Amino acid sequence: MSCRLSVNLNKIAVLRNSRGGVEPDILRAATTCLDAGAHGITVHPRPDARHTRHDDVVALSALCDARGVEFNLEGNPFAPPREGYAGFVALCELVRPAQATLVPDADAQLTSDHGFDFVRDGASLAPLVARLRALGCRVSLFADAGCDVGAAAAIGADRLELYTGPWAEAFSSGHGAEALPAFAATARAATDAGLGINAGHDLSQANLGAFLAAVPGVEEVSIGHALIGEALYDGLATTVSRYLAIIDRAG
Numbered sequence: 001m002s003c004r005l006s007v008n009l010n011k012i013a014v015l016r017n018s019r020g021g022v023e024p025d026i027l028r029a030a031t032t033c034l035d036a037g038a039h040g041i042t043v044h045p046r047p048d049a050r051h052t053r054h055d056d057v058v059a060l061s062a063l064c065d066a067r068g069v070e071f072n073l074e075g076n077p078f079a080p081p082r083e084g085y086a087g088f089v090a091l092c093e094l095v096r097p098a099q100a101t102l103v104p105d106a107d108a109q110l111t112s113d114h115g116f117d118f119v120r121d122g123a124s125l126a127p128l129v130a131r132l133r134a135l136g137c138r139v140s141l142f143a144d145a146g147c148d149v150g151a152a153a154a155i156g157a158d159r160l161e162l163y164t165g166p167w168a169e170a171f172s173s174g175h176g177a178e179a180l181p182a183f184a185a186t187a188r189a190a191t192d193a194g195l196g197i198n199a200g201h202d203l204s205q206a207n208l209g210a211f212l213a214a215v216p217g218v219e220e221v222s223i224g225h226a227l228i229g230e231a232l233y234d235g236l237a238t239t240v241s242r243y244l245a246i247i248d249r250a251g
């Protein structure tokens with residue numbers, strides 16, 4: 001199975017918002033990534049609208065629909081709406097993303113840093129997952145390596161997205177080999193339970209190949225922070241094609 005690459009464009013919006021206005025243009029960035037072969041676009045609009053905003057979600061969703069590629073919308077379904085942020089489920093109802101990825105982030109969190117506690121949150125997640133699936137979305141749940149896969153499978157989602165922050169941290173401190181077995185075991189258990197596997201957070205050109213080589217069945221990676229940073233040096237299209245080459249080599 002060949003893994004697919006969804007490029008997260010949050011960081012393009014960070015740069016744009018730092019000055020107001022429309023540059024860098026998030027639609028142009030998305031088009032460049034897709035032209036370079038990326039399989040889809042991800043955004044994770046946050047309630048404080050610090051990067052991607054309501055209008056970005058609408059415009060990127062339309063672009064992905066027109067291009068026939070996956071739009072992956074991430075967010076916390078329990079975060080209340082506020083001015084400028086309709087709420088995750090309301091956004092999904094509006095744009096019907098091909099994939100809805102549920103992430104348990106607190107409102108003011110710097111970035112995502114953990115998956116769901118499926119035993120604790122299963123009963124509240126199940127009806128939301130059913131509602132999103134009824135919209136036609138594939139539903140993915142953000143999950144820690146070592147999570148309770150049985151409890152996750154009972155919720156009725158299609159996939160788990162493995163939170164790879166701990167992998168990236170272990171890799172950069174020279175302890176990657178110690179971190180991988182928990183990811184591989186969780187991926188195997190999820191596959192056995194009928195769940196697909198996505199992965200994301202702090203994946204980079206440096207750490208992606210080793211992750212894919214060790215963790216079976218990863219169907220999609222969503223990558224933003226490192227990819228946009230690397231693109232400052234090498235250009236967005238070249239950087240996307242380098243990720244695709246890493247994915248190809250991993251089989």
Ligand SMILES: CC(=O)[C@@H](O)[C@H](O)COP(=O)(O)O
Nearest residue numbers: 010044074103111112200201
């Ligand atoms: C779920 C996940 O790991 C990413 O979506 C990450 O949260 C990106 O969000 P930021 O760009 O706000 O860090």
Ligand SMILES: NCC(=O)COP(=O)(O)O
Nearest residue numbers: 008200201202222224225
């Ligand atoms: N789901 C993970 C994602 O979209 C991108 O995370 P990151 O590469 O920005 O850390």
